[in-house]
Amino acid sequence: xxxxxxxxxxxxxxxxxxxxxxxxxxxxxxxxxxxxxxxxxxxxxxxxxxxxxxxxxxxxxxxxxxxxxxxxxxxxxxxxxxxxxxxxxxxxxxxxxxxxxxxxxxxxxxxxxxxxxxxxxxxxxxxxxxxxxxxxxxxxxxxxxxxxxxxxxxxxxxxxxxxxxxxxxxxxxxxxxxxxxxxxxxxxxx
Amino acid sequence: xxxxxxxxxxxxxxxxxxxxxxxxxxxxxxxxxxxxxxxxxxxxxxxxxxxxxxxxxxxxxxxxxxxxxxxxxxxxxxxxxxxxxxxxxxxxxxxxxxxxxxxxxxxxxxxxxxxxxxxxxxxxxxxxxxxxxxxxxxxxxxxxxxxxxxxxxxxxxxxxxxxxxxxxxxxxxxxxxxxxxxxxxxxxxxxxxxxxxxxxxxxxxxxxxxxxxxxxxxxxxxxxxxxxxxxxxxxxxxxxxxxxxxx
Numbered sequence: 271x272x273x274x275x276x277x278x279x280x281x282x283x284x285x286x287x288x289x290x291x292x293x294x295x296x297x298x299x300x301x302x303x304x305x306x307x308x309x310x311x312x313x314x315x316x317x318x319x320x321x322x323x324x325x326x327x328x329x330x331x332x333x334x335x336x337x338x339x340x341x342x343x344x345x346x347x348x349x350x351x352x353x354x355x356x357x358x359x360x361x362x363x364x365x366x367x368x369x370x371x372x373x374x375x376x377x378x379x380x381x382x383x384x385x386x387x388x389x390x391x392x393x394x395x396x397x398x399x400x401x402x403x404x405x406x407x408x409x410x411x412x413x414x415x416x417x418x419x420x421x422x423x424x425x426x427x428x429x430x431x432x433x434x435x436x437x438x439x440x441x442x443x444x445x446x447x448x449x450x451x452x453x454x455x456x457x458x459x460x
Numbered sequence: 461x462x463x464x465x466x467x468x469x470x471x472x473x474x475x476x477x478x479x480x481x482x483x484x485x486x487x488x489x490x491x492x493x494x495x496x497x498x499x500x501x502x503x504x505x506x507x508x509x510x511x512x513x514x515x516x517x518x519x520x521x522x523x524x525x526x527x528x529x530x531x532x533x534x535x536x537x538x539x540x541x542x543x544x545x546x547x548x549x550x551x552x553x554x555x556x557x558x559x560x561x562x563x564x565x566x567x568x569x570x571x572x573x574x575x576x577x578x579x580x581x582x583x584x585x586x587x588x589x590x591x592x593x594x595x596x597x598x599x600x601x602x603x604x605x606x607x608x609x610x611x612x613x614x615x616x617x618x619x620x621x622x623x624x625x626x627x628x629x630x631x632x633x634x635x636x637x638x639x640x641x642x643x644x645x646x647x648x649x650x651x652x653x654x655x656x657x658x659x660x661x662x663x664x665x666x667x668x669x670x671x672x673x674x675x676x677x678x679x680x681x682x683x684x685x686x687x688x689x690x691x692x693x694x695x696x697x698x699x700x701x702x703x704x705x706x707x
Contacts, residue, residue, distance in 0.1 A: 275552050275691045278668050279660045280483045281642040282491075283627060286575040290565025290591050290627055293522075317496040324577075330515060330635050340514035342634065344471045358516035379510045382470040392511045396640055399493030401484040401659050403638060405506065426504055449497050457499050458506035459477070460636055 280402040285324045287396065288362045296360035299329065299373035304354060306334070308442030310371045310408070314363055314395065317450030321367020325397030327447070329359040329371050329408075331390070336377025363397075375410065381421055388416035388423065395447060395457075404457045408445050409435050430456050472513050474696040475636040476552060484659030491655040492616050508636060515635040519561035519595045528594040530566075530606040538588035540569025540607030544677055544685040545643070549600040549630060552694025556600030557637075563629040564592045564604060571610030571624075580613060605683065611650055623650035623657065630690060637692040644670045645686065 283291070300307050310329075314322040332338055333350040338357070341347050350357070352374065361369040379387040388409055395404040409417055417423055423431055433455045436443035447455050486498035506512065526532050531542055545564075549557040567573045567590060570582040574590055588607065596602045609624045625642040632638060644657060651657055660666040668691070677685035 273554060275554055276665060276668060277478060277482050277552055277693055278641055278690045279665050280639060281656060283640050286573040286578060289573060289575055290563050291629060330511060338510060338514040342473055342513050343510060380470060381509060382472055387509060392635055394638055399497035401486055401488055403640060450500050454499055454501050456504050459503040460506040460512050
């Protein structure tokens with residue numbers, strides 16, 4: 271492959287990202303009223319503990335059956351059985367640094383190495399001061415057996431693994447994202 | 461659900477990992493906001509599994525007729541130099557990325573964003589929102605009509621000014637290809653003092669963020685034109701891909 275092209279470098283979304291990236295239906299991975307739907311809410315904080323008010327979280331996940339409506343899923347693209355399931359969510363942070371996503375529990379996924387991935391969402395974090403998106407994963411706290419054998423969780427040093435676990439909340443789960451500091455979230459190169 | 465109990469041997473595409481210099485280092489203290497926001501721990505390795513090699517294929521239903529033309533979204537015309545911004549979206553192997561959503565946003569001709577937190581004393585243009593969306597065609601081409609954005613001051617360093625730019629957001633085919641970047645204009649005299657552009661250390665890579673003036677694409681007696689081609693990550697060659705060359 272002698273004629274490979276250099277990739278276009280990333281740049282920050284800057285402070286006014288909401289002009290271009292705001293979708294009124296962004297936070298709705300599933301429509302309101304979907305059976306089993308819950309909210310994932312969280313706050314993004316910087317290294318000084320200040321909320322990050324000019325950021326955006328995007329989520330991507332399998333449907334409840336663990337399938338993707340996508341041609342590169344080698345099991346075949348399959349439209350979700352759950353009406354209105356988009357798989358993708360997008361939420362700007364508000365003036366408290368908080369984002370929110372309405373979604374349903376993704377199914378577990380087969381892993382090419384023969385294992386099983388626990389239900390998870392993959393997240394991108396974009397914001398002022400972030401020259402490239404940050405990538406992390408969100409796991410659910412009420413899946414201890416699946417989480418215990420998840421290959422990605424297990425690849426993370428034990429003392430930092432907890433930063434990838436959401437916690438229970440009244441209407442779903444809470445998942446704060448710490449850009450720096452003692453509780454810095456694990457971010458990935460993908 | 462009985463068919464999917466094991467994924468052993470699942471033939472997943474593999475996206476080439478970016479070179480170290482391909483993107484700006486997250487911690488780039490010349491751009492002051494990175495100091496409190498860039499993670500300090502090294503990034504962990506995420507294998508590319510089903511969630512990463514798939515991604516949202518959105519757009520068709522999200523676009524209005526005039527979303528690609530930022531000069532026709534109001535009753536009146538916006539102030540400023542009308543320009544066409546067009547280009548091709550390809551992957552690192554030169555393959556077009558078709559039917560992918562491209563979102564842009566920008567300041568108006570005076571360098572002012574239509575945003576509550578942009579308060580510097582340059583005029584708002586009532587006829588310009590500064591937001592556009594389109595889908596690439598089957599060859600990966602996109603085209604916007606807009607106005608030349610102005611430069612604007614910011615507080616990063618003494619007498620700091622952002623060179624004129626347009627923000628671009630792209631999804632590509634998979635989560636691995638997601639890219640948000642900025643397009644700059646050729647010959648901008650403000651480049652030398654801009655830490656955001658210069659956060660890209662490799663001069664060749666930096667040059668890929670600068671559009672090319674494209675006289676052939678101008679519209680006589682109407683608009684000047686710039687070409688900005690975008691390259692998303694390519695895939696490793698795998699046996700799987702041989703049967704997948706969809707032309």
